[in-house]
Amino acid sequence: MTGYDPVVRALRVKEKVARIESGRELRLYYRFRIDRWYGGIATGDVIGCNLSCVFCWSWRFKDRPDLGRFYTPREVFYKLLGIARMRGLDKIRLSGGEPTISRDHLLEVIRLFEEEGLKFILETNGILIGYDEGYAKALSNYNNIIVRVSFKGVSREEFHRLTGANPEAFEYQFRALENLLNAGLKPGIEFYPATMIGFSSDSDIIEFTRRLASIHPALTDVDWEYVILYPHVKMVLDRVGLKPTRAVKPNSIPRNMI
Numbered sequence: 001m002t003g004y005d006p007v008v009r010a011l012r013v014k015e016k017v018a019r020i021e022s023g024r025e026l027r028l029y030y031r032f033r034i035d036r037w038y039g040g041i042a043t044g045d046v047i048g049c050n051l052s053c054v055f056c057w058s059w060r061f062k063d064r065p066d067l068g069r070f071y072t073p074r075e076v077f078y079k080l081l082g083i084a085r086m087r088g089l090d091k092i093r094l095s096g097g098e099p100t101i102s103r104d105h106l107l108e109v110i111r112l113f114e115e116e117g118l119k120f121i122l123e124t125n126g127i128l129i130g131y132d133e134g135y136a137k138a139l140s141n142y143n144n145i146i147v148r149v150s151f152k153g154v155s156r157e158e159f160h161r162l163t164g165a166n167p168e169a170f171e172y173q174f175r176a177l178e179n180l181l182n183a184g185l186k187p188g189i190e191f192y193p194a195t196m197i198g199f200s201s202d203s204d205i206i207e208f209t210r211r212l213a214s215i216h217p218a219l220t221d222v223d224w225e226y227v228i229l230y231p232h233v234k235m236v237l238d239r240v241g242l243k244p245t246r247a248v249k250p251n252s253i254p255r256n257m258i
């Protein structure tokens with residue numbers, strides 16, 4: 001089994017979705033919005049990801065730099081702060097594509113929200129944090145973050161089937177948890193795993209959970225993700241011959257999360 005290297009791909013994608021201007025790193029964003037996850041959260045959707053998950057909900061804009069606009073960290077801060085203040089929200093996140101691709105931009109956005117006293121939820125596939133322990137150390141400098149490492153499947157084979165990436169790259173996601181732990185973040189509180197189990201066998205899920213426990217028992221409190229069967233996602237799954245065993249319909253979740 002072979003596939004693309006998501007670390008190399010991150011560098012290529014970064015060339016399209018991030019740029020330096022006057023010493024600051026700008027990132028391409030698709031939109032800013034409120035979302036109901038986490039009890040209400042101000043959300044910025046970035047463009048660009050280093051994976052190609054078959055179940056990706058942000059397929060419309062994830063790989064479309066032409067749909068985005070570059071923002072400085074401070075512009076992002078003011079956009080999201082405005083949304084949070086208007087709706088009385090105390091949490092911020094970047095979502096859509098993969099926020100870790102533009103490291104300097106991300107860290108500056110987190111820093112600005114730390115100064116403001118707002119929680120920052122970093123939703124990430126964890127690949128770059130697993131690849132570079134320095135990334136986890138840099139994140140540990142902030143006291144306002146919660147890192148949600150979103151695994152793509154529960155085994156190497158499944159990771160490859162769902163993302164098309166090299167199966168060995170699955171290991172970066174475990175390493176992300178190890179690096180965050182070693183950097184001093186509190187497991188289960190300041191970082192935690194999530195995973196897509198829409199296609200997983202029970203035995204693979206058990207093995208996956210065992211592996212998490214071997215890193216730290218608190219990491220067995222997993223945020224289990226099911227496939228959301230948006231029409232486009234269903235079409236892609238049909239095309240590649242993948243049948244989810246655990247899925248939910250889009251109309252079974254609140255309207256503004258679609």
Ligand code: SF4
Pocket residue numbers: 049050051052053055056057058062096097098125
């Ligand atoms: S990691 Fe997230 S944004 Fe990237 S392709 Fe997978 S689901 Fe989509």
